[in-house]
Amino acid sequence: MTQRIAWITDSTAYIPEELRKAADIHIVPLDVIFDDVAYQDGVDLSSEKLYEKIEHSKTVPKTSQPAIGKFIELYEQLAEAYDCAIAVHLSSKLSGTYQTSKAAAAQCEFPVEVVDSQIVSYPITTLLGKGLALAEQGMDYRDIAETLRREASKNENYIVIGKLSQLHKGGRLSNAQLILGTLLQIRPIFCIKNGAVELFEKVRTENKAYRRIMEQLDRARSMHRVSQVEILHGNVIEKALALKEQIKSKHQDVEVLVYPLSPVLGVHGGQGTIALTWTNEPQS
Template sequence: MKQRIAWITDSTAYVPDELRERHDIHIVPLDVIFEDGTYEDGFGLSPEQLYEKIDRAQTVPTTSQPSVGKFLKLYETLADTYDCAIAVHLSSRLSGTYNASLNAAGMVDFPIEVVDSQIVSYPITALILKGIALAERGVDFRAIAAALREEAAKNENYIVIGSLSQLHKGGRLSSAQFFLGNLLQIKPIFRIRGGVVELFEKVRTESKAVKRILEQLEAARKKHRITEVQILHGNVLEKALELKESITARYQDIHVLIGPLSSVLGVHGGRGTLALTWTNEPREQE
């Protein structure tokens, strides 16, 4: 008999409603904290409202991880229905969410595997989907969690920051850097490696930044099997669609998914942010 596995993640993952309902994925929200109050990520604020509030705010809103108590309450409830659970969370080096989930898991008489995705957004969802496929084949939940931890290291991603003002207000750019960056139309490209955000390159203009991340996709494709890429955007769907068109025109065998950045990620990247991410699979599997 197959194990009844509960799947849990946090709100930084991009999980479309249809996918969430079909697989009964439980999402624990982080909080976005503005001067006028606290909002649960994914609830109460549309992407348009979020960026309008960010633009008007004098200080950068902050974000907060879910409490241990919030996870504990969920796990106690799931124990009544499921045999076990697998929770996949954003990088433990970017947030305390993973540790809060892990601590709560240790407080209940219910077997739970907690997986550090080492990433954020849709790659978390991709891991969950791979886990669900393994579960449907009858693989034990502990073996599934172990496989997902190995799979997490295969992700490659590039993030073109949409708003230098957001970095400036958040203290990541000095006033001089902010002024010079705007003057020269600097677009920093970041990536997440080993669970940590690092600067990949600084380029002039957004078009050159997009060209650069497409070059990285081409380089990765020469070495790995890539069947799907994900484009995440900060309330700029039209730019995401343009990027998709560039990819599909060149690679007919790559499926492209588009989705919005969560509120928590939008707070840090700002309106206009574009991210391109994929999984590098070994070619010998072809």
């Protein structure tokens, strides 16, 4: 008998509208706290509005994981319509959302497998898509969850921060670092490895940063099968589309998707941020 599986994720994942309609996916929003007012990520606050507010504020808003009660309420509701559930959340090293979801599942009789994606944004969606495909094949939900945990390590990503001023506002850069970085046009490139954010490299100018991450994509394709690349942007669609054209001109066989970063991720990355991410599959 086919299992009726509910799929849960959080608002840092970008779920295209067609996937929301086609699958039993339930999204639990994180909160963006701005001037003591809490906004539900992607519900009460759009990315565009967030950047406008940040631009005119001396401080950066904070983010907060969902309360455990939200997960308990959702899991109790899902128990009425589903046999089990798989929850795929942003990296446990970046937020307590995964642990909160797991704690809520432990308090419910409804069987839930909670997966740490070790990443954020569209790569979570990629994992959900793989899980849905396995469910179509009739795989047990526990085996699906275990497969997704292994698949999470295949992601590779690079993040070019848009504005050093936002890192400064958030306390991640000193005044001296901000001034020096601005004068020298420093563009730090970050990546998420094993679930944690690491500094990959510092380069001079934005164009050099993009060339550097393109080199990493070239290297990855020489070693792995990379069939799809995602570009995630902080309210700079023109830059994202220009980068897409760069990739397509060199790698015609790669599908390139472009999506915005969620407000929660925009708080930490800032307007102008560009992230490039893909999955390294074994070469056939």
